[in-house]
Amino acid sequence: SLLLAAGLCVVGTTGLFTVGSAAQAADIGNRNIRFGYGLNEDSVQGRATAFFAEEVKKLSGGKMKVSGFGASTLGSDMQMQTALVGGVQEMMVGSTATLVGTVKEFGVFDFPFLFNNEKEADAVLDGPFGTKLLNKLEDKGLVALVYWENGFRNLTNKRRPVEKVEDLSGIKLRVMQNQVALEVFKSLGTNAVPMPFSELFSALETGVVDGQENPVATIQSSKFYEVQPYLTLTKHVYSPWVVMASKKWWDKLTNDEKDVIRKAAIASRDFERKDNRAGSEASMEALKKAGMKINAVSDAELDRMRAKVQPVIDHFSKEYGEELTKELMAEIKKARG
Ligand code: TK8
Structure with missing residues (x-):
């Protein structure tokens, strides 16, 4: 509502009202966000990272800039997790399988033949069970935002x-x-x-x-x-993937900045799953x-x-x-x- 009020104020004084001006009125600063992933740039991870970057740009009026680093150029999943915990990298996406050293219960997703289809996976991951596991990461220095899917192996x-x-x-x-x-x-x-x-x-x-x-x-x-x-x-x-942010970095963000990241992450989840499922036949x-x-x-x-x-x-x-x-x-x- 603060954001809305600021936007309306802009309308009143200049007659210009765009998402960008509303975002500028919100408490959003210039942020550079390095987002690492393991697959090549030409992959579902690469496309979803580009989508996420675009959403963050839009929602922040161009102030928050996400740069994707594919093909493990920032390190393996485990190396990136360490970098996030240490606060020297802002964001990543990686497999739940590589999170077991931090929260061992993520190992349940490596149980064979657990889900029969994607619909079941979505419901469990986005529901209370999946959310509970994501929340366990916060104490360990990782703010987990959403699940993307790698899919059936x-x-x-x-x-x-x-x-x-x-x-x-x-x-x-x-x-x-x-x-x-x-x-x-x-x-x-x-x-x-x-x-x-x-x-x-x-x-x-x-x-x-x-x-x-x-x-x-x-x-x-x-x-x-x-x-x-x-x-x-x-x-x-x-196999699910988890999109995560460094807690050290996250704690320095304003509420409006956190909001931008959260909204963009949810949009990226929906985009990524659709893209992966549509692409599997091809x-x-x-x-x-x-x-x-x-x-x-x-x-x-x-x-x-x-x-x-x-x-x-x-x-x-x-x-x-x-x-x-x-x-x-x-x-x-x-x-x-
Ligand atoms: C890619 C990995 C990979 C995973 C693996 O970032 O290690 O085999 O399935 O696809 O998350």
């Missing part, structure tokens, strides 16, 4: 098409730096190797690992098709064109994979506290209606 490798569990045996598979992911892929028989995403392309290229798993849009934007002949559509887990086509051999896995085989990973889920459910897992399952049930 699929498997690529250079050894063979994976049609049944046994085909995974002995494949040297890069996994995210996360205990759940590590144990899941060990239980499936792979030789699982944790590694930051920033090192993955070169590890695939030089043969340090045989394979990896990520959603199709990420497989395409990271050009993994250049070094991975086989793509298996497992959709074994849904990514599949592009991967086919690039020569990848793509196969699906039968429901019976997916059930066998489910059974193999269940002990890992049980183990980590206990570790995080049965209460938390119960709450999560109740939210999923609610989303299923």
Whole structure:
């Protein structure tokens, strides 16, 4: 209402009323915001970061400037988190999987076959459960704003098409730096190797690992098709991303500036999910064109994979506290209606 009053005042005196003049009247200063991400600039992360930057510019009347840094140029997810906590970088987006060192409960999102579809994921992430986990980061120096999606992960490798569990045996598979992911892929028989995403392309290229798993849009934007002949559509887990700000930096912002960031973040979430979902079909086509051999896995085989990973889920459910897992399952049930 203060913002509105200031805007009206501008109308009264000059007859000019634009979003920009309202923003100028609000308590907004010049701010430079470095926003880091892991994927290439030509990716859903790159496009959503550009969208976010544009929203922040609009809402702040050009005073707040977001600069995107893709391809891990500001460091891996974990290095960027440290920079945010230290106050030497303002913002980032990264995988929930890499947040487990800070808030271990984020590991629940690495439970295989948790969500059946994006609708369930959106409801749980944007609802009380997802919000509760985001809020846990604040004590640790990170202000988490919204979830973006990486999406349902699929498997690529250079050894063979994976049609049944046994085909995974002995494949040297890069996994995210996360205990759940590590144990899941060990239980499936792979030789699982944790590694930051920033090192993955070169590890695939030089043969340090045989394979990896990520959603199709990420497989395409990271050009993994250049070094991975086989793509298996497992959709074994849904990976969220979290958009975060440095708390040290955030605490210095005015309420109007915080408002700009919050509003732009919500708009970027809606944009990013739409973009990712619309692009997935095209990514599949592009991967086919690039020569990848793509196969699906039968429901019976997916059930066998489910059974193999269940002990890992049980183990980590206990570790995080049965209460938390119960709450999560109740939210999923609610989303299923
Ligand atoms: C990109 C990462 C990546 C993730 C991974 O920033 O490490 O495999 O799935 O896509 O967040």
